[in-house]
Amino acid sequence: MKATRDWFGEALVEVAGEHDDVVVVNCDLGSATKTLTFKETFPERFFECGIAEANSIGVASGLAQEGYRPFVASFGHFLTGKYLEIFQSVGLNDSGVVLVGTHAGLAIGKDGPTQMGLRDLALMRTLHNVQILHPADGDETRQMLGHIVDNHRPTYLRLCRQPQREVHGPGYRFVFGEPDVIRRGEDLAVFTMGGMVEILLDSLPVLRAEGIDPTIVNVSSLPVNRASVERLAREHRSVYVVEDHFVKGGISDELARILLEMEEKVRFGGWGVEDYGQAASPADLYERYELDVPGVAARITNFFRDHDRER
Numbered sequence: 001m002k003a004t005r006d007w008f009g010e011a012l013v014e015v016a017g018e019h020d021d022v023v024v025v026n027c028d029l030g031s032a033t034k035t036l037t038f039k040e041t042f043p044e045r046f047f048e049c050g051i052a053e054a055n056s057i058g059v060a061s062g063l064a065q066e067g068y069r070p071f072v073a074s075f076g077h078f079l080t081g082k083y084l085e086i087f088q089s090v091g092l093n094d095s096g097v098v099l100v101g102t103h104a105g106l107a108i109g110k111d112g113p114t115q116m117g118l119r120d121l122a123l124m125r126t127l128h129n130v131q132i133l134h135p136a137d138g139d140e141t142r143q144m145l146g147h148i149v150d151n152h153r154p155t156y157l158r159l160c161r162q163p164q165r166e167v168h169g170p171g172y173r174f175v176f177g178e179p180d181v182i183r184r185g186e187d188l189a190v191f192t193m194g195g196m197v198e199i200l201l202d203s204l205p206v207l208r209a210e211g212i213d214p215t216i217v218n219v220s221s222l223p224v225n226r227a228s229v230e231r232l233a234r235e236h237r238s239v240y241v242v243e244d245h246f247v248k249g250g251i252s253d254e255l256a257r258i259l260l261e262m263e264e265k266v267r268f269g270g271w272g273v274e275d276y277g278q279a280a281s282p283a284d285l286y287e288r289y290e291l292d293v294p295g296v297a298a299r300i301t302n303f304f305r306d307h308d309r310e311r
Contacts, residue, residue: 125254203293
């Protein structure tokens with residue numbers, strides 16, 4: 001088990017060996033963002049800007065305009081906090097910058113809400129030309145890096161701090177925008193991304209004991225394919241979202257817009273972080289916000305039971 005930030009660091013060196021245009025713009029967080037191996041391997045392609053995310057984004061945008069594929073790595077909270085610079089330098093200029101935001105969600109723990117990536121999806125989703133990717137395991141991380149270096153679209157790559165096990169089989173192939181059905185069930189479709197995929201899989205025994213058989217969908221890239229979401233919604237008639245992000249602005253909002261525009265009526269609900277976050281151990285935080293296995297299972301069960309009563 002490794003964190004997706006660790007898989008990213010290894011995969012970045014691999015793809016850089018095949019793509020001379022890949023460079024890294026660092027914000028004095030090489031150890032935390034796992035870009036130090038790149039620095040050791042390609043020192044002439046590593047640019048240290050220090051604790052200055054705004055400047056780093058400008059430098060990366062200039063490099064992208066000259067034909068490079070720059071990766072700017074920092075905590076997701078810090079990086080997307082420079083929204084104006086991203087909007088002006090990356091978005092408006094359609095610059096092929098890869099913004100790598102690590103420490104997504106609550107898992108940063110005791111460092112607290114001043115460093116938690118809890119509203120990064122909401123910000124990046126407002127930029128219509130930015131692709132958003134958030135892998136669930138090492139295999140998906142590696143495949144995403146291949147996708148990223150094969151195009152020059154503005155990109156936000158969201159990565160986790162906590163170790164995650166492999167959730168995909170050997171035949172998995174990442175396709176941008178396509179919802180990834182991790183597990184097929186019948187009763188309802190539960191959409192999630194990143195570290196929450198593992199939590200949902202671990203909640204299956206609890207849900208089965210409640211008589212609930214969910215389909216688990218990994219929404220690992222945005223914008224999501226509308227037709228695929230509509231198909232899954234029609235098949236299940238009930239959709240629930242679990243996300244390690246604010247309840248506003250994340251994949252709940254992405255999916256709700258699609259579902260509201262469908263002719264068919266689909267029941268919809270979701271759960272995430274409802275305040276600014278707190279400082280505690282990761283385990284305590286996930287328990288507090290009901291984003292651990294018991295909490296997620298209870299949320300889904302209550303949603304499903306309410307639906308039964310309505311019928």
